[in-house]
Amino acid sequence: MGLTARWQVLEERVLSDNWGLLKTTRLRLTMADGHVSEQWRETYDRGDGAVILPCDPARGHVLLGRQFRWPVAYNGEAEPYLIEAAAGLLEGADPAERIRGEAAEELGLDLTSVRFLFALYMTPGSVTERLHFFTATYAAGDAQARFGGLREEGEEIEILDLPLAEALAMVADGRIRDAKTVILLQHAALHLMPDAVRRQAGGPPNGGLAVASPRA
Template sequence: MGVNTKWDILEERLLSDNWAVLKTTRLRFQFSDGAVSEQWRETYDRGDGATILPYDPMRRHILLGRQFRWPVAYNNDGDPHLIEAAAGLLEGTAPEERICEEAQEELGLALTAPEFLFELYSSPGSITERMHYFAAQYSADEAQQKFGGLREEGEEIEILDLPLGEALAMIGDGRIRDAKTVILLQYAALHLMPETKT
């Protein structure tokens, strides 16, 4: 049967409208047993995003980027240069179109028909973002660019053309710590380039 919570918004306050919108909202919940609860919740709304994993089934390689991430540096959490799948905010653009732009900007790939995989909430406790996940094939000839990113947006991205097995091992040893990238690599291992059994 599951949880069947009813809710109403009682009050909403804007806390910040800088790069994204931060609000606090007072809600009234009525739970399935009839109990009522009022609570304040914060939401951080920066819009939805898209991410992509380019993969080469012939070589069993994938293409990722390595870039500086301020929140990791802020946390003083080791190397602040994270290895990630290319991604970006939609900013009013269709997910398929946006992810082709990001693949070009970040990885130097000219993609035309990315394969949609699924949508996931990244951190639904407080962040409204839905991430649209994609995959697309590429070849070794297309993976010649060493750096990507837009300098005017403060980006310098090292492009990494890696064997899938090595990338999966990098999850275990802590070199890959980005959630969307872990999800895409595991999806690739299960569905895009599964190990053949003899």
């Protein structure tokens, strides 16, 4: 038997309504055993988003972007440029339509079709966003742009056309530290292009899949 609970919203206060909506809410939560708990919870609502990993099965490559992230710099990290899969907020658009637009803006790809994988909560403790995950195919001739992003939005994105095995190694050694990107790369290695990973890693074509191990 799973956990069950009933809740009642007692009070809500808006803390900020700038880029997203930050609220604090007082809840009365009744647990499965009848215990009643009153608690304050903060939520940050900026809407849902979408993310995509373009894959080139012929070469075993993936297309990613590298850009400056202020929260990483705010945390005091020496390398605030993160390597990520292209992503963006839906802003009321259909997820498949919106992610095609993001692929064009960030990676210079004109994708006619995309494949939906799953929708996940990335930070369910406080952020309401559901992220819709997609993949699509591209070819070597499609990945010619060096930089993407919208300058009017302060974006400058270096476009990286990488072998999947190299991208997985970058996860292992800490060069790729973005959660949504790690999820997509692991999905590609297990379900989309496992033969490419084995080939690039020098393993037998029909052997077990060896994904990169984390750093000690």
